Amino acid sequence: MLIGLLSDLCLLFGGLLCLTGGVGLLRLPSFFVRLHAASVTETLATVFLIAGVMLDTGWALDTAKLLLLIVIMFVANPSITHALCRTAAHGKYRPESNHEPQASHQQENQSSNNSTS
Amino acid sequence: MIVAAILALLVTMALVLTRAFIGPTVYDRILAVNAFGTKSVLLITVGGHAMGWYSYVDIALMYALINFVGTLAVMRFFETHDPRHDEL
Numbered sequence: 001m002l003i004g005l006l007s008d009l010c011l012l013f014g015g016l017l018c019l020t021g022g023v024g025l026l027r028l029p030s031f032f033v034r035l036h037a038a039s040v041t042e043t044l045a046t047v048f049l050i051a052g053v054m055l056d057t058g059w060a061l062d063t064a065k066l067l068l069l070i071v072i073m074f075v076a077n078p079s080i081t082h083a084l085c086r087t088a089a090h091g092k093y094r095p096e097s098n099h100e101p102q103a104s105h106q107q108e109n110q111s112s113n114n115s116t117s
Numbered sequence: 118m119i120v121a122a123i124l125a126l127l128v129t130m131a132l133v134l135t136r137a138f139i140g141p142t143v144y145d146r147i148l149a150v151n152a153f154g155t156k157s158v159l160l161i162t163v164g165g166h167a168m169g170w171y172s173y174v175d176i177a178l179m180y181a182l183i184n185f186v187g188t189l190a191v192m193r194f195f196e197t198h199d200p201r202h203d204e205l
Contacts, residue, residue: 008118011163015125018156022129025152026136031145034136038152049122049159053166056119065174069162069181073155076185080151087192088144 003055010052017045031088039081046073119167126160143195147188154184 024037047070054066130153137149158181165173 011118011122014159015122018129018159019125021152022132025149026132031142031148034145035148038148042152042155046155046159049126050162052119052122053162056166062174065178066162069158069174069178072178072181072185073158076181077155080185080188083189083192084144084148084151087147087196088142090196091144 007052007055010048010055014045014048014052017041017048021045032085035081035085035088039077043074043077046070046077119163122163123160123167126156126163130156130160147191147195150191151184151188154180154188158184 021041140146161177
């Protein structure tokens with residue numbers, strides 16, 4: 001009974017996180033903000049949803065496979081996000097800002113990075 | 118409660134697909150397609166468990182690995198791409 005309640009709670013929280021990530025991916029203004037919203041919620045929603053299924057399955061071979069799936073997604077999602085951010089930076093895509101001080105701050109950061117490298 | 122999770126996954130897939138269609142840059146589309154692949158892995162897992170499919174976890178594992186490698190390949194292809202030069 002307690003296991004079933006815990007499984008329902010995990011599934012509910014995972015679904016809520018999924019919805020949050022989808023709305024953030026659709027509504028947020030800039031690419032890097034969307035990247036942040038999608039990746040963070042996606043990683044945690046994956047863990048919670050698969051953990052909910054895992055609790056509902058019980059002790060079987062599928063439990064180990066679901067644990068392997070959790071590990072794979074938990075490693076793959078942040079590395080995909082990191083690689084996509086690097087890809088956007090290599091493709092000369094910089095975040096556009098509306099404020100002048102922020103833009104100059106970014107330019108300072110870039111110039112300092114260039115000078116140090 | 119598992120039906121609520123499946124419904125949330127379907128709504129999220131619709132939202133992510135909308136972003137994949139209207140995305141201003143190519144990186145938005147890559148991000149949306151990757152998120153769609155992750156959501157379909159989750160949908161296979163949760164829906165397969167709810168409907169009592171046979172060995173659904175293997176299909177989800179394969180789909181997760183193929184999604185990872187495929188997204189990396191597409192990102193490798195677009196690494197030296199300048200989004201200011203064309204409207205993709």
